[in-house]
Amino acid sequence: MSDPTRFRYRPGFVNSLDVRGWPVTALRTTGRPAATPGSSPGRLLQVIRSRDDWTRQQLLAETGLSRMTLFERLDPLFRAGLVHEAGPAGPTGGRPAALIRFADQGRVVLVLDLDHHTARVAVTDLAGRSLRERELAVDVAGPPDSVLTTACDAGDALLAAGAAETLVGVGVALPGPVSPVTGLLRPATVMPGWDGFPIAAAIAARWPVPVLLENDARAHALGEAADRPGTTPLVAVKYAHGIGAGVVLDGALLCGFDGAAGDIGHIRVTGDDAAPLCRCGRTGCLAAFASGYALLRRRGVTPSSSDDLAARLAASGDLRDGARLLGRTLAGLVALVNPQTIVLGGSLGRLPVVVDEVTAAVRADALERLTGDLEIVASTARHPAAVGMAALVTGHVYAPAAVDALLA
Template structure:
């Protein structure tokens, strides 16, 4: 079966070429079903745009060796601005999300958006300047709030007052004339975790640190939700009792009001800040174990709904062994055995999953067939 039905434009051909590194022209003819002339026209457009290149002979064939055609990804990079409540992680990655250079810096995401973004953009510019022979293809911005899939703007977020409606993509795009994509940090984290475990689906990932967020990846696709708020599990209400703790969202009894790193520190009389080492401050505490148990009970409800193959617990608190143990025990206690018998609940081992996830989103948009076809279409004559 050929892929001709999916389209025969240069963009679709590039998408096919990107799936592996050892195509020859003969193989592309067989796979696409295109005529020789059409295929060569499409390839010529991709060669002229610098999107593919020849990479030496395919090997002995008994005649003239065929040239390998490969996606030209050398030197192409993505800049990732990963904003947490009190920390910015800035990374330059290759197109697979592998970090080439990165920097971590303190920040207060509740501060004025222009000032916060200027700080992380300056750090990103310094990282880019330290590279050589690189081409920036896009910027990914991960944020601890809901991002509308319709407008691309941040929706109201309790930890980011004043950010909703702020033109983040335009601000960042003013520094670099490339596509800028925004995504919720926990969902970007989930997409990165899914990339670490190809074929695992559905995958539910939790980022548990100062806040609590989650992301669901099904067959490689990230669930954003109707209005970009999918995964906001920290504001599921655990109690409506009069004495329930007040959450930062203004309601009482939210999971985050009981279990988030922010709440656990406040309960100890500590004002959360960028200097927090949550793992050191809270590891082994009864409050963290209680919070992890509540998180596990919350996840048990999600297990009943989506029946995931794997739950990955990440973030400064999520990957701690006591947290993983408490969550695992609570999920197995509250969900049916037939849902948990083969369910893996594991700590994250990824270095910077949000960077991997954001790079995947950026690359997916920049090299989408429609985007490539638009790039290669000459402007109309005036």
């Protein structure tokens, strides 16, 4: 898997704010910074983070800096413990050059991934690889302070189990839209009572580090894109109790004007007033027909965990019908975005029957020139939202402006 923490700014895409209210502009996977490489210590660190090993001579060639200026940029990075020497570069016929690396050892991110009935809490490294994790039963329709306390208590226990680790930030994935202006959760039908609740501030009261919020489906999409470097555009769908999607274009996550990009579950698939009532209050939404929540309610079953959801619905005809409707909805997105790959994830999206039905519906409804080379696959990532949130947190904490401010 590529390193999803190698990002640069791209204004207007990523919408989260950290607890201090600083806007987190878009982050884009790339091996080369947007501004002049090495023009500040923060920019130089961005170059160093773009691959595993550098020698000073290679940094001189990459940045175009003079030797004296390069040493002036490197010195505060070494003193702050942001870079380190990692042994000799290998035989060169003379004195071996020392390798310089980003000092990511022991630095971790805490990820709280809240689903409708589950909280997945993980401590990850900066690339989003899980070091320790725990899954809890929660109800996001419950009081926000109670849900967050449960998740944060689990996070405390996981952090305490580590040794010689430094927490650099917390990422929170939520099943609702996040305002790009306030950083607060916007009204979400599955999370009554959360609208305007200071999630980031409540978490930062426990851990005084940057706290970033993002929609769970978009975090999922960013994690899937990190697993498929060079794939663009990529559309990832999280299909479980709800239905959401994310679009990643050239490594940048599309969030939309008001933080609601990818909310495909509330596209109306019929104008029939007799259609099922959606939790958003309207009739005929895709989610009212096809979401796991709707499919179980139709059977008179109370939705519970995601594993239970998949077990109950895997072989049902209702799921086939729902997947077909999802595919028809995605066909419109294919016409608009022309993706290279659609990744179907979530407890229902991964099921072979869903992949087959979605693929057939997309190919039937969209033009052949849009679908001829289109890849539609099931997600193989274990916890893509954790990878996505770790990428957002790491990209923010080690953004050039943040590093320069830290060193100043």
